[in-house]
Amino acid sequence: MARRSPLVALDVRRDADRVTELLDGYDDVRRDGPDLTVHRALLDTFDWRIRRAGGALSWCDGTLTWRDRATGHTHTVAQEELPRWPDDVVAGPVHDLVADACDVRVLLPRVEVDLTVQRYRLLDDLDKTVVRIDLERGCVADGTPVASLVVRGVRGYDGEHAGLVRRLAEDLDGQTADGEPADIVFAAAGLEPGGYTGELAVSLEPTMAANEAIARTCRHLLQTMRANEDGVIADLDTEFLHDFRVAVRRTRSLLGASKRVLPGPVRDDFRRRFKWLGDVTTPVRDLDVFSLAIPEYADAAARGDLEVLQPLADLVAADQQQAHAALTTALRSQDYADLVSDWSETLEASPTDEETTEATDPIVEVARQRIWRAYRGVQRDGRAIDDDSPSEMLHRLRKDAKKLRYLLEAFGALFDADRTKVAVRELKRLQDNLGAFQDGEVQSQGLRGFAMRIARRPADVDTVMALGVLASHLEQVQDDARAQFAKRFARFDRSGNRALYEGLFSPKAVR
Amino acid sequence: MKVLATYSIKGGVGKTAAAANLAWLAARDGTPTLIWDLDPQGAVTFNYRIHPRVKGGAKGIVGEKRPLEDAIKGTDYRSLDLLPADLRYRHLDLLLDQVKRSTQRLDRLLSQFEDDYEWVILDCAPSLSLTSEAVLVAADAVLVPVVPTTLSTRTLDQLTAFVAEQVCTDVEILPFLSMVDRRKKLHRELQNELLDRDPRLLRTPIPNASAVERMGLLREPLVATSPHHPAAAAYQALWEEIRERLHETSR
Numbered sequence: 001m002a003r004r005s006p007l008v009a010l011d012v013r014r015d016a017d018r019v020t021e022l023l024d025g026y027d028d029v030r031r032d033g034p035d036l037t038v039h040r041a042l043l044d045t046f047d048w049r050i051r052r053a054g055g056a057l058s059w060c061d062g063t064l065t066w067r068d069r070a071t072g073h074t075h076t077v078a079q080e081e082l083p084r085w086p087d088d089v090v091a092g093p094v095h096d097l098v099a100d101a102c103d104v105r106v107l108l109p110r111v112e113v114d115l116t117v118q119r120y121r122l123l124d125d126l127d128k129t130v131v132r133i134d135l136e137r138g139c140v141a142d143g144t145p146v147a148s149l150v151v152r153g154v155r156g157y158d159g160e161h162a163g164l165v166r167r168l169a170e171d172l173d174g175q176t177a178d179g180e181p182a183d184i185v186f187a188a189a190g191l192e193p194g195g196y197t198g199e200l201a202v203s204l205e206p207t208m209a210a211n212e213a214i215a216r217t218c219r220h221l222l223q224t225m226r227a228n229e230d231g232v233i234a235d236l237d238t239e240f241l242h243d244f245r246v247a248v249r250r251t252r253s254l255l256g257a258s259k260r261v262l263p264g265p266v267r268d269d270f271r272r273r274f275k276w277l278g279d280v281t282t283p284v285r286d287l288d289v290f291s292l293a294i295p296e297y298a299d300a301a302a303r304g305d306l307e308v309l310q311p312l313a314d315l316v317a318a319d320q321q322q323a324h325a326a327l328t329t330a331l332r333s334q335d336y337a338d339l340v341s342d343w344s345e346t347l348e349a350s351p352t353d354e355e356t357t358e359a360t361d362p363i364v365e366v367a368r369q370r371i372w373r374a375y376r377g378v379q380r381d382g383r384a385i386d387d388d389s390p391s392e393m394l395h396r397l398r399k400d401a402k403k404l405r406y407l408l409e410a411f412g413a414l415f416d417a418d419r420t421k422v423a424v425r426e427l428k429r430l431q432d433n434l435g436a437f438q439d440g441e442v443q444s445q446g447l448r449g450f451a452m453r454i455a456r457r458p459a460d461v462d463t464v465m466a467l468g469v470l471a472s473h474l475e476q477v478q479d480d481a482r483a484q485f486a487k488r489f490a491r492f493d494r495s496g497n498r499a500l501y502e503g504l505f506s507p508k509a510v511r
Numbered sequence: 512m513k514v515l516a517t518y519s520i521k522g523g524v525g526k527t528a529a530a531a532n533l534a535w536l537a538a539r540d541g542t543p544t545l546i547w548d549l550d551p552q553g554a555v556t557f558n559y560r561i562h563p564r565v566k567g568g569a570k571g572i573v574g575e576k577r578p579l580e581d582a583i584k585g586t587d588y589r590s591l592d593l594l595p596a597d598l599r600y601r602h603l604d605l606l607l608d609q610v611k612r613s614t615q616r617l618d619r620l621l622s623q624f625e626d627d628y629e630w631v632i633l634d635c636a637p638s639l640s641l642t643s644e645a646v647l648v649a650a651d652a653v654l655v656p657v658v659p660t661t662l663s664t665r666t667l668d669q670l671t672a673f674v675a676e677q678v679c680t681d682v683e684i685l686p687f688l689s690m691v692d693r694r695k696k697l698h699r700e701l702q703n704e705l706l707d708r709d710p711r712l713l714r715t716p717i718p719n720a721s722a723v724e725r726m727g728l729l730r731e732p733l734v735a736t737s738p739h740h741p742a743a744a745a746y747q748a749l750w751e752e753i754r755e756r757l758h759e760t761s762r
Binding site for chain 1: 541559560561562582583584585587592626730
């Protein structure tokens with residue numbers, strides 16, 4: 001159900017008792033029934049997708065509410081238990097909003113709080129309720145008190161609502177209305193809403209010393225890994241591991257690009273150790289990709305009938321469990337703990353030796369050289385591929401492109417932002433093609449393995465046939481990608497795009 | 512969204528009391544409900560303590576110059592909103608007469624609330640007019656209070672004929688007995704006769720009670736202030752019956 005009425009909240013942690021006194025003293029405000037005790041959970045994904053979609057999602061004693069933060073409109077649905085997955089939400093507008101925002105991510109109760117609610121009403125000359133006022137008091141998990149005054153408009157009485165908010169703000173010594181009740185609770189719980197994002201968001205100055213800029217970026221990536229560790233170990237959803245792996249790969253790319261910025265032995269040591277870390281995460285991720293693709297497989301090979309592919313889903317799940325146990329062991333190992341602490345120390349110390357001749361050069365210059373070099377690598381390897389080239393050459397190009405992409409993402413902001421965006425977009429088109437080729441190959445090989453195991457047991461004939469259809473579908477995906485490669489690469493290597501990269505990153509671009 | 516209209520050709524038959532109480536019952540469990548007071552007398556609006564005023568009046572609404580949703584007021588009950596009456600609704604017939612497809616106009620106006628409300632209840636002025644026609648076109652069912660008197664039962668027949676001959680919609684006519692005084696022999700006799708004669712008639716009669724009249728004093732629906740009163744219990748039973756009847760039809 002959609003409700004359109006304004007709502008603001010005031011943080012009254014410091015003077016909650018005064019608020020009670022104040023409201024009891026207003027002639028036109030009445031108590032509205034006895035106090036209530038409620039349990040409220042504020043829900044969002046780990047990377048705040050609900051918030052980024054402009055919503056605030058809360059569950060309170062059997063009702064789930066989505067509030068549009070900008071318009072104040074709310075949708076509610078009766079929901080007996082806290083939903084864990086977007087599809088656990090009862091069908092309707094709330095479900096659709098949550099599903100669109102969260103995609104494959106799990107809903108986490110970011111804060112849970114028990115509240116006592118004192119209810120009041122502002123009445124007009126006909127003794128009609130024109131504003132509802134709730135004083136909500138409680139404590140978050142660590143005992144920090146939270147108190148908010150939630151002033152909720154009644155539809156059609158916006159003027160009265162605004163008037164009361166002004167009056168309260170004045171009487172509470174200029175207390176400003178925050179507007180979002182959830183934020184008051186987040187603040188009390190010490191959470192920074194929207195604080196985590198999987199994006200690489202590090203602000204760098206072009207004149208910064210290269211070693212300092214790279215260390216700052218790597219520190220951010222290390223934080224991303226650490227932030228996702230618990231979620232990976234608890235296996236909450238697939239995106240914890242995805243973000244963890246991306247941070248590892250970005251770190252490896254930066255290490256690769258840090259020649260003459262970091263001492264050789266240091267680079268070699270961490271490149272080896274981060275490669276190990278990347279490798280231990282690969283089996284789980286490959287299985288995650290499989291598991292996420294099963295509905296799509298069912299569409300391609302079994303007319304959407306998931307039941308037919310259940311034996312495959314079961315095998316994937318069993319392997320996932322095993323692979324996840326191995327990954328957990330790795331993340332709890334001394335090797336991992338040492339890697340984190342050694343890397344952290346190294347990033348603080350910024351070590352140099354006689355070979356680190358570019359350590360203190362401006363990052364913009366070092367980044368330009370590295371991006372140019374990576375771009376030339378993509379160009380060279382791509383041009384060498386013709387219709388008969390072996391697939392290894394495409395895989396190598398995929399890796400080259402990935403390196404270039406990471407460098408553009410890490411340092412693109414140091415250059416012309418708009419033109420860099422275009423450069424990334426062009427690269428992404430090429431990467432999509434290479435990715436489809438690679439996925440087709442990895443998945444059809446993986447599928448073959450699963451199919452052999454399924455065929456060894458008494459299996460349903462529909463399942464075996466569907467696997468056959470699926471295998472040829474995946475091969476087709478790969479063949480299509482291969483067939484389109486030449487066109488895609490030609491587009492990437494066309495003169496306009498070359499000029500774009502040259503203008504931004506070639507040695508001639510130096511001003 | 513289901514649209515119900517409380518409607519009677521004749522006034523003073525408990526139509527508004529039914530609209531006010533049934534709307535509250537519809538919204539009681541959190542079901543989003545809108546009641547639109549189309550009667551220029553504005554008795555429902557008065558009962559819900561809302562000023563009878565709509566910016567732009569009937570002209571603004573019929574001409575669609577002002578968004579109808581801006582006129583909606585929240586009542587004291589969380590899931591129940593009200594579109595207030597306005598004295599200028601008395602010109603609604605004239606205004607509808609000036610627009611194209613006038614009998615479709617209310618239906619079109621209401622369609623914007625499809626996602627917002629599960630129930631819309633229209634309380635209409637007693638008459639047989641262009642407005643009545645528009646209401647009958649917009650409604651899924653029309654609730655007709657029938658006081659067990661000879662005249663009332665005759666107006667029910669008139670309405671049935673009007674719908675069949677003039678309006679030509681598949682609106683369901685749901686008559687119910689209103690202001691029934693079991694002490695009166697005529698009421699008892701006519702009630703039984705009607706129940707036998709008209710299968711459309713809802714089984715629950717609403718008793719004639721001074722508590723219903725007192726609603727105007729308290730300005731709150733009886734079902735909210737005195738849920739255990741026999742008349743409140745009757746509205747409750749009537750509401751259940753309406754829901755069941757509509758459920759059967761929709762199957």
